[in-house]
Amino acid sequence: MDVTVYKPALTLxxxxxxxxxxIITICKPGNxxxxxxxxxxxxxxxxxxxGKPFNTVNPYQRxxxxxxxxxxxxxxxxxxxxxxxxxxxxxxSTSISAKWCINKPLAYANMTTINSQGLNLYVQKNGKWQFxxxxxxxxxxxxxxxxxxxxxxGDKKFLLYLPTxxxxxxxxxxxxxxxxxxxxxxxxxxxxxxxxxxxxxxxxASRSGLAYPAVLSRHLGYDFINIGMSGSAKMEPxxxxxxxxxxxxxxxxxxxxxxxxxxxxxxxxxxxxxIQKAHPGKPIILLNSIxxxxxxxxxxxxxxxxxxxxxxxxxxNILLKKHTKDFYFIDVKNFFGDDHEASTDYAHPNDLGxxxxxxxxxxxxxxxxxxxx
Amino acid sequence: MDVTVYKPALTLxxxxxxxxxxIITICKPGNxxxxxxxxxxxxxxxxxxxGKPFNTVNPYQRxxxxxxxxxxxxxxxxxxxxxxxxxxxxxxSTSISAKWCINKPLAYANMTTINSQGLNLYVQKNGKWQFxxxxxxxxxxxxxxxxxxxxxxGDKKFLLYLPTxxxxxxxxxxxxxxxxxxxxxxxxxxxxxxxxxxxxxxxxASRSGLAYPAVLSRHLGYDFINIGMSGSAKMEPxxxxxxxxxxxxxxxxxxxxxxxxxxxxxxxxxxxxxIQKAHPGKPIILLNSIxxxxxxxxxxxxxxxxxxxxxxxxxxNILLKKHTKDFYFIDVKNFFGDDHEASTDYAHPNDLGxxxxxxxxxxxxxxxxxxxx
Numbered sequence: 001m002d003v004t005v006y007k008p009a010l011t012l013x014x015x016x017x018x019x020x021x022x023i024i025t026i027c028k029p030g031n032x033x034x035x036x037x038x039x040x041x042x043x044x045x046x047x048x049x050x051g052k053p054f055n056t057v058n059p060y061q062r063x064x065x066x067x068x069x070x071x072x073x074x075x076x077x078x079x080x081x082x083x084x085x086x087x088x089x090x091x092x093s094t095s096i097s098a099k100w101c102i103n104k105p106l107a108y109a110n111m112t113t114i115n116s117q118g119l120n121l122y123v124q125k126n127g128k129w130q131f132x133x134x135x136x137x138x139x140x141x142x143x144x145x146x147x148x149x150x151x152x153x154g155d156k157k158f159l160l161y162l163p164t165x166x167x168x169x170x171x172x173x174x175x176x177x178x179x180x181x182x183x184x185x186x187x188x189x190x191x192x193x194x195x196x197x198x199x200x201x202x203x204x205a206s207r208s209g210l211a212y213p214a215v216l217s218r219h220l221g222y223d224f225i226n227i228g229m230s231g232s233a234k235m236e237p238x239x240x241x242x243x244x245x246x247x248x249x250x251x252x253x254x255x256x257x258x259x260x261x262x263x264x265x266x267x268x269x270x271x272x273x274x275i276q277k278a279h280p281g282k283p284i285i286l287l288n289s290i291x292x293x294x295x296x297x298x299x300x301x302x303x304x305x306x307x308x309x310x311x312x313x314x315x316x317n318i319l320l321k322k323h324t325k326d327f328y329f330i331d332v333k334n335f336f337g338d339d340h341e342a343s344t345d346y347a348h349p350n351d352l353g354x355x356x357x358x359x360x361x362x363x364x365x366x367x368x369x370x371x372x373x
Numbered sequence: 374m375d376v377t378v379y380k381p382a383l384t385l386x387x388x389x390x391x392x393x394x395x396i397i398t399i400c401k402p403g404n405x406x407x408x409x410x411x412x413x414x415x416x417x418x419x420x421x422x423x424g425k426p427f428n429t430v431n432p433y434q435r436x437x438x439x440x441x442x443x444x445x446x447x448x449x450x451x452x453x454x455x456x457x458x459x460x461x462x463x464x465x466s467t468s469i470s471a472k473w474c475i476n477k478p479l480a481y482a483n484m485t486t487i488n489s490q491g492l493n494l495y496v497q498k499n500g501k502w503q504f505x506x507x508x509x510x511x512x513x514x515x516x517x518x519x520x521x522x523x524x525x526x527g528d529k530k531f532l533l534y535l536p537t538x539x540x541x542x543x544x545x546x547x548x549x550x551x552x553x554x555x556x557x558x559x560x561x562x563x564x565x566x567x568x569x570x571x572x573x574x575x576x577x578a579s580r581s582g583l584a585y586p587a588v589l590s591r592h593l594g595y596d597f598i599n600i601g602m603s604g605s606a607k608m609e610p611x612x613x614x615x616x617x618x619x620x621x622x623x624x625x626x627x628x629x630x631x632x633x634x635x636x637x638x639x640x641x642x643x644x645x646x647x648i649q650k651a652h653p654g655k656p657i658i659l660l661n662s663i664x665x666x667x668x669x670x671x672x673x674x675x676x677x678x679x680x681x682x683x684x685x686x687x688x689x690n691i692l693l694k695k696h697t698k699d700f701y702f703i704d705v706k707n708f709f710g711d712d713h714e715a716s717t718d719y720a721h722p723n724d725l726g727x728x729x730x731x732x733x734x735x736x737x738x739x740x741x742x743x744x745x746x
Binding site: 107109110111112113114118123125130131132133134136137138139148149150151152204206207210293294296297298299300301340341343344345346350351352353354355 | 485667669670726
C-alpha cells in the first residue's frame with residue numbers, strides 16, 4: 001500500500017541551502033574510489049594544452065603530418081605520439097580521475113607503461129609544481145583510473161602529462177560532482193622548441209613528467225615543446241623544414257645521438273643556418289651527445305659516441321669562432337656522472353640520468369635564455 | 374669426378390698453431406649478434422649464485438616454501454620470484470648472451486619488464502662493479518638475447534642479476550665459442566638478510582641491479598640477501614620463523630611500509646626479539662618507512678605513513694632506551710629528499726629514489742656492520 005505524505009513546499013532560501021549542503025557533501029574528499037557516478041568527466045580537448053608544436057586536427061598529436069608529406073615514415077608515426085603535451089586546468093576537486101583511450105597497447109621493455117601510455121599529474125603547491133599521481137594503463141585500449149584523492153580543498157592548478165610513446169585518441173578528466181574544472185592557459189611563458197631523439201621524447205623516464213623537457217618547463221616556467229622522435233632525429237631537410245615551421249622563442253637541438261658521423265657533418269650546419277635564417281634574433285642551442293652508459297664496456301659503442309661528438313664539437317667550434325649570432329653550444333657528454341648507473345638499458349637515461357642531466361643543463365640553458373626573455 | 378689430393382700430415386706444432394688461430398679468430402669481439410651458432414651456452418644452475426636465503430630445489434627461487442606451510446599465500450608466491458639473485462662467473466668472452474624462460478609474462482604498469490622479467494649484467498672494471506648491459510624480455514615465456522659485445526679481451530668477473538618480479542624456470546649464459554666461463558664464489562663476504570616490502574624486492578628500479586639491496590652489495594662487498602615481498606611484509610609469526618631460519622651475519626628489517634599501525638605495535642618487538650634470541654651477537658637494524666611521495670598531496674596517505682612511523686619510532690626508542698644489545702634503528706623517512714620526484718607511482722622509488730636512499734643508508738649501515746665484520 002502506497003502512502004502519500006503531504007510535504008509543504010520549501011522556501012527558495014531552504015532549497016538553496018539544501019543544494020549547497022548537497023554540493024559540499026558530494027564534493028568532499030575521500031572514499032570515492034568506487035563511486036564513479038559521483039565523478040563528472042570533461043573532455044580534455046576543451047582545455048588548454050601546453051607543449052604543442054602546432055594546432056592539430058587530433059588535439060593529442062604534435063604535428064599534422066599530412067602537411068609534411070616528405071617526412072620519413074618513422075618520423076610521421078612518432079609525431080602522432082603525445083610526448084610532452086600537458087593538459088592545463090584548475091579545479092577545486094580533491095580528487096582527479098581520468099578516462100583515456102590509446103591507439104594500441106604497446107609495451108616497450110625499457111620503459112614503464114605509466115610513461116609510454118599512462119598519465120602523470122602535477123599540482124601546484126607552495127608555489128611549486130609537485131608530483132600528484134599517475135594513471136596506470138591496463139593492457140587494453142581504454143582505461144579509467146583514479147589518479148589522486150584526499151587533496152586539500154580549494155582551487156588548485158594542475159598539469160596532466162600525456163603518454164610519451166603512444167597515440168592518444170581521447171581523454172576525459174574527472175572531478176567530483178559539484179566541483180569546478182576550468183581551462184588554464186598561461187602556465188608557461190615563451191616557447192622553446194626541443195628537437196631531439198628518444199631521450200627528448202622521454203625514454204626511459206618512469207613517468208612522462210620526468211622527461212627532461214617537461215622538467216625544464218616546470219623549473220624554468222617556459223614551455224619546452226617536445227619534438228623528440230625516437231631513433232629518428234637525423235636532421236633530414238624535410239624534418240628541418242617542419243621544425244623551422246614551429247613558432248618558438250628559442251630552439252634547442254638535441255639530435256646528435258641518432259645521427260651518423262656523416263649525417264652530423266653533412267646536416268648540422270645546414271640545420272643551424274636554416275633556423276637562424278627563418279628566426280633571426282632567436283637563440284639556437286646545440287647539444288652534443290650524452291654518453292651511452294654501455295659504451296664504457298662496449299668499446300665499439302663508446303667509440304661511436306666519441307666520433308659523433310668529435311664531429312659535432314668541430315662544427316660547433318667553427319660556428320663559435322665565427323661569432324655566429326645567437327648560436328650556443330653545450331657540451332653534455334659528461335652530464336650523466338661517472339658511475340655509469342644513469343641508464344635503464346644500453347643508452348636511455350633512467351630517472352637518475354634525467355635528474356643529473358637537468359641538474360647540469362638547466363642553469364646553462366637558463367643563462368642563455370635570460371639574455372633574450 | 375672426385376679428385377683425391379695427397380696432403381702430408383701436419384706436425385704437432387703446426388696442428389697446435391692452427392688450433393690457436395682458430396680459437397683467436399672465433400673468440401674475437403664484434404659482429405656476433407646474428408651468429409648464434411658461435412655462442413656456447415652454459416646452464417647457470419652450475420654456477421655460483423649470490424643473494425640466496427637458502428639452498429632450494431629450483432635454484433632460481435629464494436625459499437622452498439613447501440618447508441613453510443604456514444606462510445601466507447602471497448608470501449609463498451612472491452618467494453618464488455628470483456629477486457636479488459645474481460649468477461657470479463668469470464669469462465674471457467668479449468660478448469655475453471642469455472637464453473631464459475620465465476613462468477608467465479606479466480607486465481606491471483609501474484616497472485619495466487627489463488626489471489621484472491629481464492636480466493641485468495655487471496662487470497668488474499677498474500676494481501669496481503660497472504653496468505654492462507641488460508637482456509630485454511619479449512612478451513613470451515622464453516627469450517634469447519645478446520647482453521653486451523665488444524668488451525675488452527681477457528678474464529673478467531661478472532654478476533648477472535635475475536628477474537625481480539617473476540619466477541625464473543631456466544637460464545643459460547652464452548659466451549663465444551672457445552672462451553671460458555667459470556663459477557665465481559666469493560664475490561661477497563658476509564651475509565646481510567634484508568626482510569622488506571616491494572621496495573626491497575625491487576619496485577620500481579628500472580633494472581634489477583638498481584634495487585637497493587643489490588646496490589649495497591656491490592658498494593659494500595657484503596651479500597645483501599633480498600627477502601622482499603611486495604605488499605606482504607607484515608611480520609606474521611610464520612614469516613618471522615622463516616626469516617629467522619636464514620643464516621646471516623646481520624639482519625636488516627625494512628618491513629614497516631606494508632604493516633598497519635596495529636601490526637607494527639603488535640609484531641615489531643616480537644620480530645626483533647625472535648631474531649635476537651636465535652642469532653645472539655648479530656646486529657639487527659630496523660628501518661622505519663620511507664615517505665610515500667604522493668602523501669605530500671594525498672593527505673590521508675601522508676597521515677598513514679606518519680602514523681606508521683610514530684608507532685615504529687616509539688618501539689625503536691623503547692629498545693634503544695633499554696640499550697638492547699645489537700639493536701640499531703635508522704630513521705629513513707626523509708631519505709627521498711624534498712622535491713617529491715623520487716617515485717614512479719604513488720610510492721615506489723624510481724632510480725632517483727633508490728639512488729638517494731642508498732646515498733643516505735649506505736654509510737649508516739656500513740658504520741654499524743664494521744663493528745661486527
